Amino acid sequence: MDADKNFLVGVFDDEDAVISGVTAVRQSGVKIHEVYSPFPVHGLDEVLGYKRSRLPIAAFMFGITGTSIALVMQIWMLGYDWPMIIGGKNFASLPPFIPVTFELTVLLASLGMVATFLIASDLKPYKWPRQFDIRSTEDKHVMAIDLALNKSKNKDEISSILKAAGASEVNEKSFD
């Protein structure tokens, strides 16, 4: 059995049920592939045991790149490559460069963040998103469990664990 192909999908009715459900399922030793919810559920990432996202570090790196590019570009252009007197100031004077530096910092940080986020959450343009249960876009919280990663237990055992954890129904789902 290959990983990332055959899943058992537990459907939960509200966010309290899914939070207590995640805790119960993890305590019973079953690894959770992912939980899908129609809106952000506070505390869900904590009970799932997720580590803190490193997205802010990426943002900082992109931002500082923007700052550097902007400053080097302007100082080189207006200070060395094509010196111009503007308003009687020095060729390479810092204050007028700040607005452009700020804008480029924000631009690179935000564009870089969007790109990083899309890649990190597997939303690449050529990737077709998988739907474990279409109702996770409406009013149900959906917990997917990869059967290949939980070989110590069989399908029925996992199904009963999900039921006991508060799932209103449990379905099978396979992808090619």
Place this chain on the structure above:
Amino acid sequence: MAHQAEVTEDQYVFKPETRKKLYILLAVGIALLFLGLILDMNSGGQEEHGGGHAATISNELVASADQHDAASGGQEAEMHHAETATWLKKLYTTLWMHNVFFTGLGIIGLFFVAIQFAAQAGWSVGVKRVALAMGAWIPIAGLLMLGLWFLTSHDIFHWTHSSLYEEMLPDGSTNPSFDKIIADKSPFFFWPLAGGSFPLFYLFRMVLFFGVWFWFLTQIRKNMLAEDVDPSTSYWHKNQVLSTVFLIFFGLSSSVAAWDWVMSIDTHWFSTMVGWYVFASWWVTGLAAITLIVAYLKDAGYLKIVNANHMHDLGKFIFAFSIFWTYIWFSQFLLIYYANIPEESVYFVERMGSSPYSWIFYLNIILNFALPLLLLMTRDAKRQLSTLKLVCPIIIIGHWFDFFNMVTPGVMHHDGGVGFMEIGVGLIFLAAFLLVVLNSLSKMPLFGKNDPMLQESLHHHI
């Protein structure tokens, strides 16, 4: 989410030990003040005549910008009054500067509370009353402001000199002290009286602002405390209306107060950013003060309902508004720098390029922008009391320097500077402020047990 978390009431006790520590702080402040006074009295005379070293550039600029002023300064002094001694002028300036600074801390306390009601904020139940207690300084600040005005205005505010407003002297000759720029501004200060007489409009505004602020403080406070006895949401809704009206009034009054109390010191100079600038400085200092008081209360075992999530929000407030202050600072600076109009740029020439303000000018940006930006950038830094207790004092001291550089250069020119006197007066104000605020805080429960937002605050999670 149906869990109703139980909370126990929390009451701050202003212990005699704390009070004693603050009295010691007060005594140290008074000692430093006298030390500074003695030092300044003995050295004042020589400095006045020998202080021309770094003054050349800025003096030339001042002279070309407003010849009237430069030419008339000396004559006026001869005609009207013996110049106040440098040390006394310095004392007046620092008293005025500290009162404006601490007025800000008081009014920001009320402003913070008003924002929470107007925005229907739920997270802030645990910190709202700390801010409310800071508002207790407003009436004292108002009385001090009015008293200091009559004591110090002639030395601090050049526009109070009556000789600036008469174009012709009684004998028919032209008045060498006449200043057209200031005379044109006279209605702003003296209306409906004649320029150079009693500044009725100016003082009316001062009394009005403090009066209205104090009225809103007492009303909002009354409703918040009434809610403790009578568990009804009607008090919260009353406060929401009061807060919204107050915020509208505060938006106008904080700007005009900044023109009156800070910008009019440099009477010729004007900047459309000053209202925002003073507000931004007050606001971020006030946020740092609220956070610091909350952090120390938590260390002392109070405010169990305030956890890392609430501190995170306060930290984000401080981080964001440090950058907001920098944005305002830069907006004011860049326009004046680029336009390069002498009567505007003299303001920055005095502060950037000449002693003793130059180092404060650059230190200001490091303390109030660079350090908060780097130290509070990560999530963990905003959630831990230890980093907040490091950054908040930096910001408060940074904005103390900020206000120093707003007020002092326009009065003291090259005779100003940070010495024992300034630090001493600062400690006196700090001790008095904390005595008043902590005393006010001990008179009420630390949070409203019937606040309709209490459960939301207990479940706050970010």
